[in-house]
Amino acid sequence: MRILGIETSCDETALSLIKSEDGIDITVLADKTLSQVALHQPYGGVFPNLAKREHIKNLPLLLAPLLEEAGLAAKMPAIDAIAVTVGPGLEPCLWTGITFAETLAEKWGVPIIPVNHMEGHIYSTLLHARKISKLNLPALVLLISGGHTELVLIKRQGEYEIIGETRDDAVGEAFDKVARLLGLPYPGGPEISRLAETIRRELRSIFSHEIVLPRPMLHSPDYDFSFSGLKTAVLYLLKKLPELTEETKMQIAREFEDAVTEVLVTKTKKALQHYGAQTLLIGGGVIANTNIRRAFENLSSSYGRVDMICGLKLLIPEPRLTTDNALMIALAGLAHYKEARPAMRGALKARGNLRLGEKIW
Ligand code: KG4
Numbered sequence: 001m002r003i004l005g006i007e008t009s010c011d012e013t014a015l016s017l018i019k020s021e022d023g024i025d026i027t028v029l030a031d032k033t034l035s036q037v038a039l040h041q042p043y044g045g046v047f048p049n050l051a052k053r054e055h056i057k058n059l060p061l062l063l064a065p066l067l068e069e070a071g072l073a074a075k076m077p078a079i080d081a082i083a084v085t086v087g088p089g090l091e092p093c094l095w096t097g098i099t100f101a102e103t104l105a106e107k108w109g110v111p112i113i114p115v116n117h118m119e120g121h122i123y124s125t126l127l128h129a130r131k132i133s134k135l136n137l138p139a140l141v142l143l144i145s146g147g148h149t150e151l152v153l154i155k156r157q158g159e160y161e162i163i164g165e166t167r168d169d170a171v172g173e174a175f176d177k178v179a180r181l182l183g184l185p186y187p188g189g190p191e192i193s194r195l196a197e198t199i200r201r202e203l204r205s206i207f208s209h210e211i212v213l214p215r216p217m218l219h220s221p222d223y224d225f226s227f228s229g230l231k232t233a234v235l236y237l238l239k240k241l242p243e244l245t246e247e248t249k250m251q252i253a254r255e256f257e258d259a260v261t262e263v264l265v266t267k268t269k270k271a272l273q274h275y276g277a278q279t280l281l282i283g284g285g286v287i288a289n290t291n292i293r294r295a296f297e298n299l300s301s302s303y304g305r306v307d308m309i310c311g312l313k314l315l316i317p318e319p320r321l322t323t324d325n326a327l328m329i330a331l332a333g334l335a336h337y338k339e340a341r342p343a344m345r346g347a348l349k350a351r352g353n354l355r356l357g358e359k360i361w
């Protein structure tokens with residue numbers, strides 16, 4: 001069976017075509033993403049109406065080469081279903097993908113599968129060496145992106161229970177806001193990571209830990225997070241500094257990353273132990289971060305320190321699948337193939353605040 005995935009929830013326009021007979025062995029026929037990062041950079045964040053306009057322009061531009069690369073006919077391609085992100089995300093952007101999906105589905109006479117973007121991020125963690133990994137249950141998912149920070153429990157395949165989430169800013173949002181305070185370009189995550197890794201690699205400030213930031217909600221009795229205080233702490237710190245040197249920027253970046261990493265790892269570890277989770281999945285743009293990746297890899301390896309969790313299976317996406325893409329949407333669509341319905345204009349709505357586990361149709 002062949003599935004076309006469509007993703008337009010934020011600032012990436014993406015299309016992907018996959019083929020699978022059993023839902024486990026996956027062939028990626030073609031996969032394309034057009035990032036609008038450069039376009040939004042002057043605004044310091046994603047400008048929804050500009051993003052919408054770009055999606056409308058880019059979707060047809062991506063479709064023709066996608067079909068050609070997959071070796072499918074341009075007019076009536078042999079596709080079995082179209083999977084499209086319906087939320088969560090920026091509503092004007094989501095609508096562009098939904099309308100595009102409905103138009104194609106009508107023209108080609110194929111059904112539509114609505115997909116939750118966050119479930120897409122979960123599927124992005126499962127694809128390794130062209131196969132969908134088996135989940136040892138119960139499994140725990142940490143979703144860390146520009147819009148979300150969630151801990152999700154999977155007791156049964158396809159059933160999601162959000163056990164913790166951010167009370168204010170998402171982790172990626174905190175990275176972006178702190179980067180902005182430091183005068184770094186959007187998106188801030190990779191910039192902060194670059195500075196922090198430089199100072200770590202050079203061991204330059206190993207003896208100077210004068211910059212200390214809080215670890216919000218580190219020991220709270222729940223699995224919730226809060227990151228806006230961390231951003232405010234950076235703001236106050238900057239106000240007190242006589243000048244912001246490159247060295248200080250690097251120190252702040254490193255301390256900020258350490259604080260975020262410690263909170264994420266501590267909370268996740270607590271949940272893993274409490275629920276006896278066998279598998280840990282980590283999805284979303286922020287798992288591109290080297291320090292966070294490394295900390296979770298240490299947690300899951302079975303030798304050495306006593307605080308490591310033995311036998312835990314850790315699933316992190318391949319680097320190209322960490323940020324938004326349509327392959328993960330096609331994979332989630334494949335898993336929900338039974339829910340495909342004939343295209344009917346107006347049957348689907350953009351759901352900006354759609355939560356994991358909520359019904360879509
Ligand atoms: O999942 P994603 O591509 O889009 C959303 O659905 O939000 O995540 C984007 C977020 C941005 O906030 C970006 O700054 C962050 O992921 N990000 C990173 C890194 N690469 C991207 N954060 C920290 N370190 C990185 N290397």
Ligand code: ZN
Nearest residue numbers: 145284285324
């Ligand atoms: Zn995302």
